[in-house]
Each structure stands twice: as C-alpha cells, then as structure tokens.
Amino acid sequence: MKNYYVFLLVAVISSTFSVYGQQEKTIENEYAAYFTLPREGLYLHLNKTSYFAGEEIWFKGYAYDQKNQLISKATTNINVGIYDAEGNQIKKALFKAKDGYAKGNFAVDSTFTAGTYYIKAGTNWMKNFKEDNAFIQKIEIITQEKSNQKDDTNKEHFDFQFLPEGGYMVTDAICNVGFKILNKEGKGVKVSGIVYDQNNEEAAAFESNGLGMGKFQFHPKRGKTYTAKIKIDNETEITKALPTPKAEGITLMLQNYAKDKIVIDFSTNQETLDRNQNKKYKVLIHQNGKLKMAAFQFNGTEKAVSLQKSQLFKGINTITVFDENKNPLLERLFFNEYGVKKANINVTKINTEQDSILFAINELNLNKNANISISVLPETTKSYNPQHNILSNFYLKPHVKGYVENAPYYFYNMDNRKRYELDILLLTQGWSRYDWKDIFGEKPNGLNRFENGMTVSGRVNRPKSGVDRVFLHATKNHPAGFVDLNEKQEFTIDNFFLEEGEEIRFSYMNNKGLFKKPGMYVRFKVTNAKDRISTTIIDDMPDSKARTADFTVPDNFFYEDSEQLDAVVVVKNTKEVYKDPILVNAKVTDFGEQEYNRFINITDFIQYNGYQVSEQLGKVVISTRRQPIATPVIYFDNARISDFSILYNLSTFNIERVVIDKSGVGEGVNAGFGGVIKIYTRKTPLYKRGDGSELYTGTKASFAFTAPKKYYSPNYTSYQNTVFRKYGAISWIPELTLDKAAPANFKIFDTKTKSITLFIEGISENGDLISEKKTIQVR
Structure with missing residues (x-):
C-alpha cells in the first residue's frame, strides 16, 4: 500500500527561494540566480502562412515577460527577418514596439521564388541566454514557377522511441513508459503494439493517439529483457527493444487528472533501499525562476505525495528530483491549468454596408480589457498553418526541447481529452529545455541590453570652437530642441526613433541668433548584425523541405499590373491657407x-x-x-x-x-x-x-525603424475560384482593443464568401492569453 506523504511536503513547499547572496551554493540559490534576469518571449501573429507573389506578409508582434506572465514593455526594438530554406537571411527590418506590441509587414516581391522560407523575430536582450527564445515560423511562397526544392522520395522511414517517465526504468519498480513515433516528415502516425519478454510472453500492450504518442504502465522484472512488436497503420510492422532498466534507483509517475491537485507516485526496489538506508531526496517544482521545494525519504518501496494545484505555478511546471549530492535524478514536465483563464470571444455580424460587412466583438469571461489581432480568411482556407498560437508559444515553447507537432491543437477549446494528450506530450518530451549543467554553471550576465530606440552620437568640427549646443530639428517621433555639447563639442542622444528614409537635421546658432550649417559627423548605434537560422532548428521542423502547393496559380488571379497606389495629392495654384485644427480663434x-x-x-x-x-x-x-x-x-x-x-x-x-x-x-x-x-x-x-x-547638416541612418503600413486587400480578380477559397486573404485587423464595458466594432471587405474564419490572438491587461478560432456564416 502506498504511503501518502502530504503534510510535510505542503508545509515546506509553501516557501520559495529567491535570494542568491548566501555563501553556500544550494540548488535553490543556483536555480534562482540563473533566472535573476527576466526572460522575454515574442510571438508574431501572421495574417496567414502561405503567400502569393505580390501579396504582403502582415504581422502583429506580442512581447511577453515569461516570469511574471505579463505583457513586456522593456524592449521597443523588435528585429524581424526573412530567411530562406537553408536559414540564410534575405531581408531584415527593425520595428518599434509600443506597450509590448508591434506591427509591420514585408512585401513578397521579386526577392522571393517558390518555396519554403522562415520569418524570425528577436530582441537584443534575448542574446544574453543560452536558450534561444526567438520566434520562428515557416512560411510558403506560391508562384507560377516551380519550386526549386527537391522532394525526398526515399523509402518511408519511422523513428520510434520509448521514453520512461522521469528519464529511466528501474527493475522491480513500477513505472510509466511513454512512446512516440515520427515518420520521415517528422509527423506522428497512429500505432499499436505489444511488449514481449525474452520468452515471448506478453508483458504489456499499448496504442497511440492520432499524433503518434501514448503511454503504458510497466513493471520490468530483474533478469528479463523486453522487445515490442509495433504495427503502423495496421500495415507495417517493426520491432523495438525497450531501454534496459537500472538495477538501482527511483521512478516517478504523475497523476494530473484531478482539477484541484496532482499526485506524484515514487517507486524503488529493495536493492536500492538496502544500499541507501535513510537516503533523502529533494523535490523541486519550478518555473522561470520561481520554485517550491520539499524533501522526502522512502520507508518502503513506494511513496506518494499530493500537491494542491493552487500552490503551484500557472502553466508548465517542472518537477526535478535530486539526491543528497545535488545530482538531478528525475525530471517531469506537467501543465497546471489552475489560474489559466480561458477567454470567451463573441463575434456578431451587425450589418452589410455597400461593399463591407460590420461586426461587433467582445470578450465575455476575462473581465479585463485586451489587445488583439484578427486574421480573416475563407472558411475553407489552407493558407494558415502556424506552428504555435499565442498560448502554446508562451506556455509551452519556452520549456520543451525542439519542435512540437500541432502545438496549437492542445490549447484550442481545451477539454479532458486534450489535457490528457498534453500530459502525454510532456511525458514524452523528457527533460526540460533548461540544462542543469548550465544552471549550476555560469549565469547570464545581461551584457546585451534592452534596446529602446537607437543611440545617436556626433561631434561638431566646424566651427572648431564656441559652439556649446546644436539645434535638433523635429522628426516624426521627436520634437525640435537644443542638444548640449561637451567641451569637445560632442553629444549623445539615447532612445531615438528614426524611420527609414527619414533625415535627422542639426543646426547651430551663431552670435547673431541665426541658424547655420555645422560641419559635423553623426553616428547611429543599433543592433543590425546579419544572422541565420541554424540547420539544427530547421531540421527539427517537419516538412522543412516540403514542396509548395499542388496547383497552378491562374494567370488572371490578380488584376494585371495591379499595385498599391500612394495617395494622390492635388496641388492648387493658389497658396493654401493654414487653419489650426484645434484652436477656434487662431x-x-x-x-x-x-x-x-x-x-x-x-x-x-x-x-x-x-x-x-x-x-x-x-x-x-x-x-x-x-x-x-x-x-x-x-x-x-x-x-x-x-x-x-x-x-x-x-x-x-x-x-x-x-x-x-x-x-x-x-x-x-x-x-x-x-x-x-x-x-x-x-x-x-x-x-x-x-x-x-x-x-x-542632415543625414540618414543606414538601418532605421520601418513605419507600419495600413492594411490593404490584395487585388484578386475573383473571390469565387478555388484558389482564393483555399489561399486568399479577406482582411487583417492588427490592432483592436476589447473593452470589458462594451463591444468593439470592426469592418471587413465583402468578398461574397459564404462563411469566414477569424483567427484571433491577443493578451489582456493582466496577462491572460487569448487564442480563438471563430467560423461565421455571413450569408
């Protein structure tokens, strides 16, 4: 019978460790020190992920404070780049974030050919950490030319792995064994199997879900070896040996099915107890620098501990078990839904006005204002395949290694089945993304600062003396004013936002009070290093060499020679009289x-x-x-x-x-x-x-901020053909505030489409994440 260990664990687990000033380098202090610097994440909500030549890649960026689970306002400089299938940078631009949000776009111009590309977003601050937290999303460019990427026609290959919960199995100790299978494209397939011992006696049976993952309970016996026979799609059969159990050690099995608590079952064998009498183990439950701890001992071969979810952390938690020598023995990730508020978005069609449709949208559950973005696509679209939604990007991605197939699936309309499947996913992920060798080693130093604008510095060379300040003329983001010079006639301006093509201008004032042109140099400092996406990251993504769409774009899909037109300005011969827009009697x-x-x-x-x-x-x-x-x-x-x-x-x-x-x-x-x-x-x-x-004296920066453009609809010749219904775009609303007091309105162009799908992403004022998919019949 299991010995339930509750009171002592809960009593100790209520205390957190956040100080790293003691001489003794405890596990708790080492961990807290590694996460002293805040970690920020980025998510780009794209209007879609497959584009035609001539369209625009529209995006809304969200910056997130991982530790406090709030929108991050620390960084304003967001670097966004486009990379080819090999990870080489082909475009890069700098965008300004305000209050944690940024928006922008890239034109799909002649730089692109048919094939696979990646869009990546990062900040200078992210360079402080070994764990790369940049946002990367694969996109496809569709043109009338054929893709230059080759299709891999090799024989079907499957990668099957057994993954014991916590990290390993122990003989004569009960455990859970997770498993997953991937095909050559890195996608899971459905399998079933039976485990046999060396005498061909059945020891266990298992069956996967549709994503190729599952688990089964197993009790390996001393002196026996085990092999599984696995059927794939009821056709192919493969065999796979189970990992060899350890002779001594401990195992854990997590029960995460109840709404209010989790239960951790620890098991060991008699040999371990005999050799390690009175051995103590330390359990850390941690997340992004926050941690809770308890210690326990075995007084039999089984121990169970129960923890209230309200005492743990919202989102992904990591359980790590250490021995007395600070060696990490077991690790298990789990998702704590307690405190995660689910948004409830309501969208209503109000009216049709000429060539537009008006909608009302509000949020019914969070009771907080929220900032959201909306991509509007035909219901039958195949052009939107994000690797993450905002929930999986900020809750899941920072904690797991590598690629997760169909990550948004687990967080759209989460029910008991998806909670179970998410738990299997986390079981099969093994140890978390944060390596304890790194945690116990050198800590992040913060040398790469939060970037807010660019630094402008300069020196006046003519006149050689007598100038103690220069006049900075007004720019789009800064008012005019004088800038003081030091004794060497030098100056530095921090946090300056200069847009592409915009000129920064300086004058000096002579002794008659007149502005004159100074002889001077001006320098701009802002992160602009060319980078690439590593092949390791690309290879980890399935279908990284996939072909583009299996259809031909019609010759008349876009209006011939269509393009976005600049505003036409009509100049009168007579001088226009200025009228102040505010002052009545000016x-x-x-x-x-x-x-x-x-x-x-x-x-x-x-x-x-x-x-x-x-x-x-x-x-x-x-x-x-x-x-x-x-x-x-x-x-x-x-x-x-x-x-x-x-x-x-x-x-x-x-x-x-x-x-x-x-x-x-x-x-x-x-x-x-x-x-x-x-x-x-x-x-x-x-x-x-x-x-x-x-x-x-005027000069321009070689790398400056890209001003966001107003969205415009692509000029399709028809909204009724199959290509538009699968790959066309209807509208993009990058900035919409949901007021808890009243619905917000937005308008889209009426393409006469029968049903549309809205992909909604956003963050509320108190950090609750919003990701919903709404299909609406509009006629």
Whole structure:
C-alpha cells in the first residue's frame, strides 16, 4: 500500500527561494540566480502562412515577460527577418514596439521564388541566454514557377522511441513508459503494439493517439529483457527493444487528472533501499525562476505525495528530483491549468454596408480589457498553418526541447481529452529545455541590453570652437530642441526613433541668433548584425523541405499590373491657407522676408501681439498684460514646453509659422487665461535660393525603424475560384482593443464568401492569453 506523504511536503513547499547572496551554493540559490534576469518571449501573429507573389506578409508582434506572465514593455526594438530554406537571411527590418506590441509587414516581391522560407523575430536582450527564445515560423511562397526544392522520395522511414517517465526504468519498480513515433516528415502516425519478454510472453500492450504518442504502465522484472512488436497503420510492422532498466534507483509517475491537485507516485526496489538506508531526496517544482521545494525519504518501496494545484505555478511546471549530492535524478514536465483563464470571444455580424460587412466583438469571461489581432480568411482556407498560437508559444515553447507537432491543437477549446494528450506530450518530451549543467554553471550576465530606440552620437568640427549646443530639428517621433555639447563639442542622444528614409537635421546658432550649417559627423548605434537560422532548428521542423502547393496559380488571379497606389495629392495654384485644427480663434502668421525684417527675434513678435515678455540671463518669461496675469501655453514644433529659454535670442529667420489664440478656445482647460502660442521652425528656406540645406547638416541612418503600413486587400480578380477559397486573404485587423464595458466594432471587405474564419490572438491587461478560432456564416 502506498504511503501518502502530504503534510510535510505542503508545509515546506509553501516557501520559495529567491535570494542568491548566501555563501553556500544550494540548488535553490543556483536555480534562482540563473533566472535573476527576466526572460522575454515574442510571438508574431501572421495574417496567414502561405503567400502569393505580390501579396504582403502582415504581422502583429506580442512581447511577453515569461516570469511574471505579463505583457513586456522593456524592449521597443523588435528585429524581424526573412530567411530562406537553408536559414540564410534575405531581408531584415527593425520595428518599434509600443506597450509590448508591434506591427509591420514585408512585401513578397521579386526577392522571393517558390518555396519554403522562415520569418524570425528577436530582441537584443534575448542574446544574453543560452536558450534561444526567438520566434520562428515557416512560411510558403506560391508562384507560377516551380519550386526549386527537391522532394525526398526515399523509402518511408519511422523513428520510434520509448521514453520512461522521469528519464529511466528501474527493475522491480513500477513505472510509466511513454512512446512516440515520427515518420520521415517528422509527423506522428497512429500505432499499436505489444511488449514481449525474452520468452515471448506478453508483458504489456499499448496504442497511440492520432499524433503518434501514448503511454503504458510497466513493471520490468530483474533478469528479463523486453522487445515490442509495433504495427503502423495496421500495415507495417517493426520491432523495438525497450531501454534496459537500472538495477538501482527511483521512478516517478504523475497523476494530473484531478482539477484541484496532482499526485506524484515514487517507486524503488529493495536493492536500492538496502544500499541507501535513510537516503533523502529533494523535490523541486519550478518555473522561470520561481520554485517550491520539499524533501522526502522512502520507508518502503513506494511513496506518494499530493500537491494542491493552487500552490503551484500557472502553466508548465517542472518537477526535478535530486539526491543528497545535488545530482538531478528525475525530471517531469506537467501543465497546471489552475489560474489559466480561458477567454470567451463573441463575434456578431451587425450589418452589410455597400461593399463591407460590420461586426461587433467582445470578450465575455476575462473581465479585463485586451489587445488583439484578427486574421480573416475563407472558411475553407489552407493558407494558415502556424506552428504555435499565442498560448502554446508562451506556455509551452519556452520549456520543451525542439519542435512540437500541432502545438496549437492542445490549447484550442481545451477539454479532458486534450489535457490528457498534453500530459502525454510532456511525458514524452523528457527533460526540460533548461540544462542543469548550465544552471549550476555560469549565469547570464545581461551584457546585451534592452534596446529602446537607437543611440545617436556626433561631434561638431566646424566651427572648431564656441559652439556649446546644436539645434535638433523635429522628426516624426521627436520634437525640435537644443542638444548640449561637451567641451569637445560632442553629444549623445539615447532612445531615438528614426524611420527609414527619414533625415535627422542639426543646426547651430551663431552670435547673431541665426541658424547655420555645422560641419559635423553623426553616428547611429543599433543592433543590425546579419544572422541565420541554424540547420539544427530547421531540421527539427517537419516538412522543412516540403514542396509548395499542388496547383497552378491562374494567370488572371490578380488584376494585371495591379499595385498599391500612394495617395494622390492635388496641388492648387493658389497658396493654401493654414487653419489650426484645434484652436477656434487662431491668428496664423507665416513668416517671410517682411516679417523677418520687421521682428528680429521671436520674442519681439510675441510682445507685439499683446504679451509681456522679459528676457534676462538666458531666461524668458511670458505673461498676459491684462488681469488676471497668466502664462500662455506654448508649443514648439508641436511639443508643449514649460521652460521658455529655448526662445531666448531665437531669430525669426528660423521661424516658419506662428499661431496665436489669446482665448485658447479649443485647447480646453489646459489653456487657462493665458491663451495658446504655437511656434513652428523653418522647414523651407527664407530666401528663394538653394534648398535650405545651408541651414542644417542632415543625414540618414543606414538601418532605421520601418513605419507600419495600413492594411490593404490584395487585388484578386475573383473571390469565387478555388484558389482564393483555399489561399486568399479577406482582411487583417492588427490592432483592436476589447473593452470589458462594451463591444468593439470592426469592418471587413465583402468578398461574397459564404462563411469566414477569424483567427484571433491577443493578451489582456493582466496577462491572460487569448487564442480563438471563430467560423461565421455571413450569408
């Protein structure tokens, strides 16, 4: 009879170890130290995984704090690349994440030929760790040309493995034996089998699930050997010897079927007890640096411990058993569903408006706002085959080694059957991804920092002296302002976001208050190392050399010479009058030669327009003349400023436009009684000669941030043919906020498709993961 060991384990297991400052290097402290640095994960939700030449690869990126299980806001720089079938990088771009989310796209242009490619996303911070946590997804490009990849026509091959639970079997000790079988494409196939001893007597029988995995209980006897006869698809038969049991040791069997607890059954044999009387074992249950611990001893050949799931960690937990010498003996992964909240997405068709369909969507279970993305495809689509959804990517992938076939399957509409199959998967995965040799060895050092923007540095060479600051002209993501120089006329700007093709411009101000062009160099620092995907990772993925679709793209599938058009701008012959979009009573003054000759400095112009201006020792004070005396709200290149010293001796030569509204109507309560003044620096030359470049030094970064584009639907000639129904795209909604208080609306183009499927991924405010597949009949 099993000896149930509950009270002592639970009493000790309630304490966690998180300090690594003690001299004694305990298992707990070594483990906590290895996970001191936070680990971030990335998931890219793609609009689909098979593309035609001429389409776009659209994606939404989610950054995740693995330890705290929350959206990660630490990194803003997301590097995304496209790689060929051998793992060579062919494209790379830098995308900006805001509040843990990023979005972007790649054009499927002439760079691509028919075949297999990979999209990979990573951060600089991930380089600190031996365990590569980058996101990788296989994609297929379909063109009218034939794929240059060869089909492997070798004879069918099967890889069958026996995987004892915990790591090994022990003679005369009961255990579970997991098994899995893979075909030459790395996919599981259904099998059944019988285990015989050397006397051809039946010892056990087993049968797999549809993914080629299963388990059976086994009690190996001393002096016997065992072989299994395995039938594959009721046709092929192979034989496979079971692993040789150890003469001494312990085994574990996990029961993870109850909703509120798990039970771990430990077994050993009499020889082990006789040689190791009073031997103590330590059990660690851990996840991403969090751990709980207990110790136990055998007082018979069997021991059972029961643990409440509420005391463990949400998601994948790892059980590791150590001996008294800190040697890891057994390891087992299991999924703890306690605390995992399942989303309940409701989507309703509201109306059809001309060529669009309007939907309402809300979340009914999490009671928290959420950020989601939606791919809308025909119901019959074959173009969406992600290796992970957001749940399997963040709950499963960080803990297991290698590729998991059809990982999303276990997390879509999880029921008892899927919980059982997920447990078999984790049993057959063996030991976790984190190697204890690494954990006991050198710890991650964090030399690769969290990247937030790029670093811009420079030095003014002309004039050689007398310049203590330069003027940074406004960019798309940064307001204009002065940058201080050190004694060597050098500067450094951190966290700068410059987009592709955008120029960063600098001027200096001479003693007359005029902007002049400095002679200077500018450097940009941002991670841009060319990399590749290792062949080990590629070979681990099934069908890595698969052919593309078994059909021909019709010649008229896309409209001839169709392409996305830029917005057409109609230029009038008459000068357009600027109108402030907010201020109701604004007076707008565009500065030309007449205004420049009339007002030397911008403060002269402000004073002329009814304000009291005082300038002393570099400081500027501006207030109203009427009672009560108040200070105006001032914007400088659309950035609100509280320190007006930037206006000291600022020549109107450098000003292009000033907007003044003394009432401040439109600005709201922020304006107070002082009104609003908006000042815009010059972007065009005051005098009609040259292009204004004599006022500044400008340069572009060779590798900068890619600005996200607005989604546009591919220009298919027909939405009724088979190719569209299998491989076409209907819509992509990368950014949608689900408000717990009210449904959100979104609109898609009406392709007259009878039924559509929505692939929804996202994260709630408190870290709950959302992944749902919704099929809706729209007509």
